[in-house]
Amino acid sequence: MPPILPSRHQPQLPLDRLILAESPGAEALEMDVLFVGAGPAGLAGAIELSRLVKRSQEQGSGMPELNIGVLEKAGSLGEHNLSGAVINPRAMRELFPDLKDGDFPFRQPVAGEAVYVLSSGGSRRLPTPPTMHNEGFYTASICEVVRWLAEQAESLGVNIFPGFPADALLVADRAVRGVRTTPGGLDREGQPTGNYAEPTDITARVTVLTEGTRGTLGQAYREWQGIRSPNPQIFALGVKEVWRVKQPLDRVIHTLGWPLPSDAFGGSWIYPLGPEMISLGLVVGLDYRQAGLDVHLLLQRLKQHPLVRPLLEGGELLEWGAKTIPEGGYYALPERRSGHGILMAGDVVGFVDVPSLKGVHYAMQTGMYAARAVFDALRADDTSAASLAAYDRMVNDSYVVRDLYQTRNMRLAFKDGLALGAVKAGLMALTGGRFPGGQIVMHADAERLRDPSGPDPFVPDGVLTFSKVDAVFKSGNATRDSIPQHLMVGEDITGEVADFYTSLCPAGVYERIGEELRVNAPNCVDCKATDILGPRWTPREGGSGPKYRLM
Ligand SMILES: Cc1cc2nc3c(=O)[nH]c(=O)nc-3n(C[C@H](O)[C@H](O)[C@H](O)COP(=O)(O)OP(=O)(O)OC[C@H]3O[C@@H](n4cnc5c(N)ncnc54)[C@H](O)[C@@H]3O)c2cc1C
Numbered sequence: 001m002p003p004i005l006p007s008r009h010q011p012q013l014p015l016d017r018l019i020l021a022e023s024p025g026a027e028a029l030e031m032d033v034l035f036v037g038a039g040p041a042g043l044a045g046a047i048e049l050s051r052l053v054k055r056s057q058e059q060g061s062g063m064p065e066l067n068i069g070v071l072e073k074a075g076s077l078g079e080h081n082l083s084g085a086v087i088n089p090r091a092m093r094e095l096f097p098d099l100k101d102g103d104f105p106f107r108q109p110v111a112g113e114a115v116y117v118l119s120s121g122g123s124r125r126l127p128t129p130p131t132m133h134n135e136g137f138y139t140a141s142i143c144e145v146v147r148w149l150a151e152q153a154e155s156l157g158v159n160i161f162p163g164f165p166a167d168a169l170l171v172a173d174r175a176v177r178g179v180r181t182t183p184g185g186l187d188r189e190g191q192p193t194g195n196y197a198e199p200t201d202i203t204a205r206v207t208v209l210t211e212g213t214r215g216t217l218g219q220a221y222r223e224w225q226g227i228r229s230p231n232p233q234i235f236a237l238g239v240k241e242v243w244r245v246k247q248p249l250d251r252v253i254h255t256l257g258w259p260l261p262s263d264a265f266g267g268s269w270i271y272p273l274g275p276e277m278i279s280l281g282l283v284v285g286l287d288y289r290q291a292g293l294d295v296h297l298l299l300q301r302l303k304q305h306p307l308v309r310p311l312l313e314g315g316e317l318l319e320w321g322a323k324t325i326p327e328g329g330y331y332a333l334p335e336r337r338s339g340h341g342i343l344m345a346g347d348v349v350g351f352v353d354v355p356s357l358k359g360v361h362y363a364m365q366t367g368m369y370a371a372r373a374v375f376d377a378l379r380a381d382d383t384s385a386a387s388l389a390a391y392d393r394m395v396n397d398s399y400v401v402r403d404l405y406q407t408r409n410m411r412l413a414f415k416d417g418l419a420l421g422a423v424k425a426g427l428m429a430l431t432g433g434r435f436p437g438g439q440i441v442m443h444a445d446a447e448r449l450r451d452p453s454g455p456d457p458f459v460p461d462g463v464l465t466f467s468k469v470d471a472v473f474k475s476g477n478a479t480r481d482s483i484p485q486h487l488m489v490g491e492d493i494t495g496e497v498a499d500f501y502t503s504l505c506p507a508g509v510y511e512r513i514g515e516e517l518r519v520n521a522p523n524c525v526d527c528k529a530t531d532i533l534g535p536r537w538t539p540r541e542g543g544s545g546p547k548y549r550l551m
Pocket residue numbers: 036037038039040041042071072073074080081082083084085086087088142164165166167210211212213215216237238239240281283323324325345346347348351352357358359360361363539
């Protein structure tokens with residue numbers, strides 16, 4: 001069977017739908033600044049901006065109140081956020097200088113750490129690589145962090161709109177003027193039902209895209225404006241579970257090796273979330289070679305390993321979820337993240353350091369830099385591209401880009417396999433990123449060939465290991481069955497391609513029926529993996545998708 005080239009079956013990004021050169025409707029809601037996405041980046045940005053305005057007013061600047069809005073597609077705040085997470089508190093401390101670490105919504109300090117390389121039946125402890133030291137950091141549930149940040153933002157007067165996905169950017173010439181939200185209450189054929197809710201236009205002097213990983217509007221803006229990066233962005237898929245456990249875990253654990261095949265990049269984490277809970281998950285780079293690789297099922301296998309099983313035995317799966325991570329690092333950063341009336345911060349840009357698996361503090365920090373640039377631009381009454389470019393300079397001169405530069409080739413070194421990658425990455429760590437010099441050139445994940453292979457035959461037991469159907473139930477997903485299809489499937493979907501999508505999607509959205517592809521779109525948990533390798537994800541009715549509480 002010939003290999004599969006994912007990009008051959010993937011539709012183009014629907015730019016004509018995502019970039020609308022239309023005047024806002026007469027009923028448009030007017031904001032001064034609009035953050036699209038209530039994750040750490042958007043909320044930290046909104047908090048910083050409202051503080052800057054208040055401080056300037058207290059100093060007698062005469063600055064008027066600003067209408068600051070945050071749009072969120074999840075029905076309630078935090079429901080679409082997922083992370084490991086061990087958090088570096090640096091950005092939290094900068095955003096809340098009057099609070100102590102103990103006031104933040106973290107679960108516990110990291111008390112110890114261990115890294116193992118696994119074989120199918122055994123494990124060997126490795127010295128912790130320098131990039132994976134987590135001393136001084138905290139474990140947390142990002143859902144809890146987001147809910148707490150949202151409370152802080154609301155107490156400062158920020159308007160947060162959960163259940164309102166942004167569907168398109170409203171533009172005039174090259175300037176961004178705001179967004180249009182998705183309609184609600186359409187039936188499967190796209191016809192209004194009795195619960196129909198019209199799209200809302202929201203205008204803003206500056207729109208800050210903080211949509212997170214593989215943000216649709218961010219992709220559209222970059223493509224529309226022809227913004228390039230030295231390498232294309234690449235991604236990993238993370239599948240996560242939260243367990244109630246009998247025994248407290250006393251350290252954070254990372255593993256490499258089994259159950260991943262040797263030509264795939266990734267690893268697992270196991271973090272304590274207080275004495276009774278554990279967060280565990282598996283992350284796998286989406287440039288893997290075997291089309292039948294299934295991250296959800298690999299995580300189920302991992303739980304059976306003698307190192308992991310005893311940690312969970314007698315416990316209970318509380319929640320399940322999945323999300324992608326931008327992994328391209330420094331060389332995948334877009335050459336600009338600003339334009340006329342627009343900025344981009346957090347994962348939508350790719351501010352993630354993969355060797356340390358950290359993105360939360362970079363998202364918050366870049367959200368705060370965006371707020372500072374917006375504040376200066378509004379004070380000068382100049383939201384042109386030239387004025388907002390101050391944000392790019394701020395980010396480029398910051399520890400965020402410095403950190404990503406240090407580890408610039410580490411993830412990329414693994415493109416030709418684990419063994420060679422590990423040696424190269426070790427040398428990079430020793431030389432502070434100077435070895436081997438230059439840029440390792442990458443291709444987009446969808447441009448990597450896949451060897452057709454049948455689905456993983458793993459059979460879950462329903463106690464320790466779970467099927468995708470059970471997993472989606474544990475994500476809290478209660479999407480209306482009759483909403484229109486939000487996944488755009490491409491051409492020439494053969495039986496082998498259908499198998500590939502079936503293995504890829506952790507939520508069981510795709511099924512091969514004979515030589516055809518069946519799409520169970522309501523199962524989708526918005527992880528965005530198929531937007532990277534297959535059918536395009538587009539924003540759908542507000543409140544659809546998972547309802548995470550503990551992720
Ligand atoms: C499996 C996994 C493990 C990780 N582990 C760690 C870790 O241990 N430590 C760490 O520091 N980082 C970790 N990260 C990375 C970290 O979680 C991210 O870098 C961080 O959450 C990014 O924040 P953000 O605000 O940019 O995006 P997000 O947290 O993704 O927030 C974006 C928000 O925008 C909303 N949104 C998206 N599109 C729209 C739209 N069209 N309209 C309205 N709203 C929209 C989303 O629903 C979401 O709420 C991990 C990530 C993953 C996936």
